[in-house]
Amino acid sequence: MKALLSSALCLAVLASAADESPVRIAKWKGDAKGAVSLYYDDGLDSGFNNAVPELIRRGLPGTFYICCNWFGGDPANPKLARWSVAKEHPDTIFLGDHTWAHGGVTNAAQFAEEISLNGAMLRRIAGLPEDALLSFALPGAVRWDVKPDEQAKVLAEHHEVLRHDFGGNIGGPKDGQNPTFRMKTAALAAEAFDRAERNGGWESLIFHGVGGDWITFDLEEHGRMLDDLEARAKAGRLWVGSAIDVHKYATERDAAKLQVLKASENGYDVLLPGLDPAKEGNLPLLYDCPLTIVCDAPAGWTKARVRCERNASSVSPDSLEVPVKDGRIVFDMPRPWVGFTVRKAGE
Ligand SMILES: [Zn+2]
Known part of the structure; x- marks a missing residue:
């Protein structure tokens, strides 16, 4: 009976290898269908007063792009110091680089100085390590004399990542293909969320003022938009991630090179050599967003023990207990792991 089960499972494994492996990296965190990021530019009062508390209340991340020189470049200035809210709420409030002065740049050296x-x-201000990756947003409507290749080099040297394209409330339309470019309502934002779910993509929306300041998005509409997003996130349909986390996730996912070394009714042995920072050319541990792993649960399992097989640093748990749900074992793999085994856990 056991041999039969085993060969049946092997056949199932072989058959599924052609289309879907019994162990896979979810396209997006939590195995959501799509990803969404919210951007708030210029460090405005209305963003701080109206958007920040609503995001924290719902546990939805947002990235706030700030030019420190607007506040005297003085971390003691209350309008700058208040952004330490990012330190108090590191999972929801993220700070992004919008250049020092929002004045544009005339060469690569000036760009480097600014960022x-x-x-x-x-x-x-955010309480992050000096080498933490930051999302970078180009300031709009200013002179920008840096070639794309120079810009990429300076960003990489300063551990910054160019912000993902967005739709949003900036007055467009830029072209005929982005219906959210003039996004002024929750209903129009919902079109972008639908698109992320439908296409499995990453949609980003940009805001400036929220119920005040400039290029203003209506406060009640903003609340409705967040309600919609919260419901989709709770249902597991969308991952709402900060600009930098979605970038990290996608980069790690695409680099991981998942290999299923063994698959049987006893579980799985898995390696992700692309995540080993000791190997030349691989991602450094600055890319620290846990990847969501999805395994088919062998028949009769109710719980799994997932054990770290190879670890790239000493600061992570060495095993996780994961319940089986809908025939699947789904967990967020701590980033320093480079491999794991999945075995049946005791009842
Ligand atoms: Zn701006």
Whole structure:
């Protein structure tokens, strides 16, 4: 009986290898269908007063792009110091670099100076390590004389990542293909959320003022939009992630090179050599967003023990207990892991 089960499972494994492996990396965190990021530009009062508390209340991440020089470049200035809310709520409030002065740049050296100053101050305010990755947003409507390849080089040197394209409330339309470019209502935002679910993509929305300041998005509509997003996130349909976390997740996922070494009714042995930072050319541990792993549960399992097989650093749990749900074992793998085994856990 056991041999029969085993060969049946092997056949199932072989058959599914052609289309879907019994162990896979979810396209998006939590195995959501799509990802959404919310951007708030310019560090405005209305963003701080109206958007920040609503995001915290719902546990939805947002990224706030700030120019420190607008507040005297002085971390003691209350309008800058208040963004330490990112330190108190590291899972919801994220700071992004929007250059030191929002004044544009005329060469790569000036660009480097701008983001070096601004990035260092933002990391300090947010309580992040000096080398933490930050999302970078180009300031709009200013002179920008840096070639794309120079820009990419300076960003990489300063551990910053160019912000993902967005739709949103900036007055467009930029082209005929982005119906959310003039996004002024929750209903229009919902079109972007639907698209993320339908296409399995990453949609980003940009805001400036929320119920005040400039390029304003109506406060009640903003609340409705967040209600909609919260419901989709709770149902597991969308992952709402900060700009930098979605970037990290997608980069790690695409680099991981998952290998299922063994698959049987006894479980799985899995390696992800692309995540080993000791190997030349691989991602550093700055890319620290846990990947969601989805395994088919062998018949009769109710719980699984997932054990770290190879670890790239000493600061992570060495095993997880994961319940079987809908025939699947789903867990977020701590980033330093480079491999794991899945076995049946005791009842
Ligand atoms: Zn701006």
